[in-house]
Amino acid sequence: MARLQGKVAAVTGGSLGIGKATVTRMAEEGACVGILDCLADEGEALAREMTDAGHQVGYWHCDVTNEDQVKAAIDGVAAHFGKLDVMVNNAGIAGPNKPTHELSEEEWDKVQAINVKGVFFCTKHAIPHMKKAGGGSLINLSSIYGLVSAADLPPYHASKGAVRLMTKTDAMFYAPDRIRVNSVHPGFIWTPLVEHHLQGTGQELDKAKQATAMLHPLGHMGEPDDIAWGIVFLASDESKFMTGSELVIDGGYTAH
Numbered sequence: 001m002a003r004l005q006g007k008v009a010a011v012t013g014g015s016l017g018i019g020k021a022t023v024t025r026m027a028e029e030g031a032c033v034g035i036l037d038c039l040a041d042e043g044e045a046l047a048r049e050m051t052d053a054g055h056q057v058g059y060w061h062c063d064v065t066n067e068d069q070v071k072a073a074i075d076g077v078a079a080h081f082g083k084l085d086v087m088v089n090n091a092g093i094a095g096p097n098k099p100t101h102e103l104s105e106e107e108w109d110k111v112q113a114i115n116v117k118g119v120f121f122c123t124k125h126a127i128p129h130m131k132k133a134g135g136g137s138l139i140n141l142s143s144i145y146g147l148v149s150a151a152d153l154p155p156y157h158a159s160k161g162a163v164r165l166m167t168k169t170d171a172m173f174y175a176p177d178r179i180r181v182n183s184v185h186p187g188f189i190w191t192p193l194v195e196h197h198l199q200g201t202g203q204e205l206d207k208a209k210q211a212t213a214m215l216h217p218l219g220h221m222g223e224p225d226d227i228a229w230g231i232v233f234l235a236s237d238e239s240k241f242m243t244g245s246e247l248v249i250d251g252g253y254t255a256h
Helices: 017-028 040-052 067-081 105-133 154-177 192-199 205-213 224-235
Strands: 008-012 032-037 057-061 086-089 136-141 179-186 246-249
Touching (some): 008 017, 105 154, 105 179, 154 179, 192 205
Parallel strands (some): 008 086, 032 057, 086 136
């Protein structure tokens, strides 16, 4: 397949989980892909694996809370591959699972710095390259918890609600530049982030996993590829009339 042939993409948090699946599927669909991550061993290993398989994939070290690193990485991807068409803002953390009144300022700020400010920095420095390219697709990973909530993870829920509204604002700002901006809202996907979250619930992991799976009408959690294929769609010209939209891939969670 060649749904992304000729496109250049950058994916934050591209070394693990949804990010890794996204890098893999995008490259298989013909895109040149830059992995932006602070996990150097995992990122470099994935880049080697994909390159050995005949794809054009590279790794750029990037802490999304550091604007200088963000700019250097995005500029590096554009310089290496000749342009930038697609920016996938995937990097994120769950943060502490505490009631709001028990959170420290530091705990709150860390989640916002990665999940919200990171999206801001990456958008800020991707836009000039997309304008130069004559258009592009920005894809922001929000969550079901950018649409509904639950009695846990207050900083995470706040951050994902922010990403949802940032997406709509930028969709309107940059529509005249033929830059589309859409958000993706996964349900629970079996990734290291979700596994770590469930380990902190106090339940046995298998029981916590089963209970979480049953929150979805389909009766199971999703896999990283379930989200990656949605991102491929938003990156491709198949979604050329979509901007400011919410792509919900949640096993029916928000249909309750």
